[in-house]
Amino acid sequence: MVQETLHVIQKRWPKVAKRLENEKPTRDVHLVQVGDELSLRVNGLLIGSAYNRVHEARLQASLVPALAEEATVYGIGLGDLPRALLERPCIRKLQVVCLSLALLRTVFEHFDQSDWLKDPRVELLLPDMSTISFPMAAVPSELSMVSSEAEALKDRVLLELDTPYIRERHFDQSGEIAQRIQSNAGRVARDGDAASFFGRWKGQRVFVAAAGPTLEQTSQMLAVHHRGEPVVVVDAGLKPLLAAGVTPNLVISIDDKREGVLSFFLGVDLEALRAVPLVYFPRLHPDVIDLWEGPKLVAYAEHSHYQEIEARYPRARLFSSGSVIHPAVDLAVKAGAAEIVLMGTDFSFPGNRFRAGAHLLQEERVRHFVSNGYGQAVGTMPNFRGYLRDLETYISCHPEVRFYNSSRDGAAIAGTEFWEFAR
Amino acid sequence: MIQFENEQLLLQDCVRCFRLGMEGMAGDRFAKYIDVLQERLAGLAPGILVRLTPVLSEILLAQQRRDFIWVADLMEYRLRPLVYD
Numbered sequence: 001m002v003q004e005t006l007h008v009i010q011k012r013w014p015k016v017a018k019r020l021e022n023e024k025p026t027r028d029v030h031l032v033q034v035g036d037e038l039s040l041r042v043n044g045l046l047i048g049s050a051y052n053r054v055h056e057a058r059l060q061a062s063l064v065p066a067l068a069e070e071a072t073v074y075g076i077g078l079g080d081l082p083r084a085l086l087e088r089p090c091i092r093k094l095q096v097v098c099l100s101l102a103l104l105r106t107v108f109e110h111f112d113q114s115d116w117l118k119d120p121r122v123e124l125l126l127p128d129m130s131t132i133s134f135p136m137a138a139v140p141s142e143l144s145m146v147s148s149e150a151e152a153l154k155d156r157v158l159l160e161l162d163t164p165y166i167r168e169r170h171f172d173q174s175g176e177i178a179q180r181i182q183s184n185a186g187r188v189a190r191d192g193d194a195a196s197f198f199g200r201w202k203g204q205r206v207f208v209a210a211a212g213p214t215l216e217q218t219s220q221m222l223a224v225h226h227r228g229e230p231v232v233v234v235d236a237g238l239k240p241l242l243a244a245g246v247t248p249n250l251v252i253s254i255d256d257k258r259e260g261v262l263s264f265f266l267g268v269d270l271e272a273l274r275a276v277p278l279v280y281f282p283r284l285h286p287d288v289i290d291l292w293e294g295p296k297l298v299a300y301a302e303h304s305h306y307q308e309i310e311a312r313y314p315r316a317r318l319f320s321s322g323s324v325i326h327p328a329v330d331l332a333v334k335a336g337a338a339e340i341v342l343m344g345t346d347f348s349f350p351g352n353r354f355r356a357g358a359h360l361l362q363e364e365r366v367r368h369f370v371s372n373g374y375g376q377a378v379g380t381m382p383n384f385r386g387y388l389r390d391l392e393t394y395i396s397c398h399p400e401v402r403f404y405n406s407s408r409d410g411a412a413i414a415g416t417e418f419w420e421f422a423r
Numbered sequence: 424m425i426q427f428e429n430e431q432l433l434l435q436d437c438v439r440c441f442r443l444g445m446e447g448m449a450g451d452r453f454a455k456y457i458d459v460l461q462e463r464l465a466g467l468a469p470g471i472l473v474r475l476t477p478v479l480s481e482i483l484l485a486q487q488r489r490d491f492i493w494v495a496d497l498m499e500y501r502l503r504p505l506v507y508d
Contacts, residue, residue, distance in 0.1 A: 034496075034500075041493075044488055044490060045488075045489070045490045045492070045493075046490055046492040046493040046496070047492070048492065049442070049492060049495070049496055050493070050496050051496050051499070051500045056442050056492075056495075059439065059442050059443065060442060060443060060444075063443065137443075138443075138444045139444075140441070140442070140443065140444030140446075140491060140492065141491070141492050143444055144489055144491075157444075158444065158446060161443065161444045161445045161446070162445055162446060162447040162448065164445065164448065165445060165447040165448035165451065166447065168448070367489065382446060382447060
């Protein structure tokens with residue numbers, strides 16, 4: 001069974017076969033039988049339904065539109081998902097991306113896979129691509145055991161699968177956000193435009209500070225090596241930055257939660273920041289906007305929430321995909337930065353801390369991981385990983401800007417180089 | 424009756440999300456379903472409760488170790504018939 005399957009792969013995809021030859025099957029493997037159905041448990045995780053694998057695979061395949069001619073499958077599992085899609089006569093090409101060679105090698109030992117691998121419509125791929133293809137479906141159990149080379153791809157697949165939920169959460173069901181934006185219309189009319197900063201820092205190096213735990217250390221290093229370059233900081237990063245003695249050129253705030261955002265400014269001498277503009281999305285609570293003593297500049301995210309007010313008061317549009325770091329970086333890019341040095345963009349819990357200045361987390365509560373700048377696993381949350389991958393996609397779309405990351409303790413960010421302050 | 428059907432729809436939706444790899448939505452539906460199930464438990468016959476308890480424990484353990492396909496199997500094929508059939 002193993003030899004026949006390997007022979008098919010050798011013949012059709014020699015590059016994949018070569019990698020598989022060096023792969024050892026996983027040891028922690030148990031066959032699971034419930035009634036007539038047979039499945040596999042690997043490293044404690046069930047790979048396919050132990051009750052009805054075909055039913056499960058057809059459900060997973062339902063993410064691909066019924067009339068699609070091409071599709072991509074992330075993960076192979078027991079081979080049921082590729083089989084379910086190949087049942088469709090309209091499928092002309094099926095890309096199957098193996099996310100774990102160890103799992104594939106293990107599956108070969110117990111289940112014949114040569115049937116679907118022989119199908120001429122199938123193209124078997126290694127996970128060496130950085131973007132995902134559509135339409136797509138995935139084998140969820142394999143997403144939990146990917147090889148390190150497939151980690152970023154896995155995060156993108158999970159992010160894509162979670163998109164309906166993210167939309168559901170951001171959908172303004174109660175109309176509260178629309179009402180908030182409406183109630184801020186007077187402030188939007190009165191306040192300036194964040195676009196006034198577009199082109200202002202042409203060719204310069206700009207420091208963009210998020211509020212990750214490493215900001216405490218890197219802001220102190222910036223204080224020592226700062227040569228007057230512009231600094232943009234997100235609201236939650238303001239206190240650590242000021243504590244290090246660095247005054248930012250811009251503060252940016254986009255969150256609608258009143259108490260959370262107010263706490264970022266609590267105890268800050270706002271009068272001393274009278275010359276520093278606050279860039280805000282008008283979903284921000286009016287108490288936060290009114291608290292700021294310096295100039296206020298409005299920007300919008302590309303979201304239907306802002307359509308109406310944007311028609312009345314056109315203002316800067318900034319990239320936003322859930323995290324305030326996205327518009328902060330986009331503003332620096334649109335200001336004309338040639339180099340952007342990211343600080344505190346950890347998207348993880350280095351030193352088991354959630355944020356600069358925050359308390360230690362209980363380690364047992366951390367169930368998700370991402371690779372840091374040393375290639376080691378560091379605890380994170382699924383939404384942080386989503387923000388990270390969206391930032392990486394953004395960076396890949398801006399080859400005109402050189403991006404640096406000032407810490408290796410947080411998540412590794414593709415498309416950045418390491419920034420040494422004492423260079 | 425409507426409450427009964429809504430619970431089953433919530434369970435089905437939760438199972439569907441786990442099988443599709445929609446982790447965020449599955450976690451949300453799972454938490455909501457466990458809440459409504461706690462209310463339902465009070466009305467179940469003692470014999471059913473005895474059979475349900477180990478299933479629930481296994482579901483929670485599987486959920487903690489992120490064995491989501493097994494969570495879906497247990498909910499769909501073991502818990503649902505006990506509570507609703």
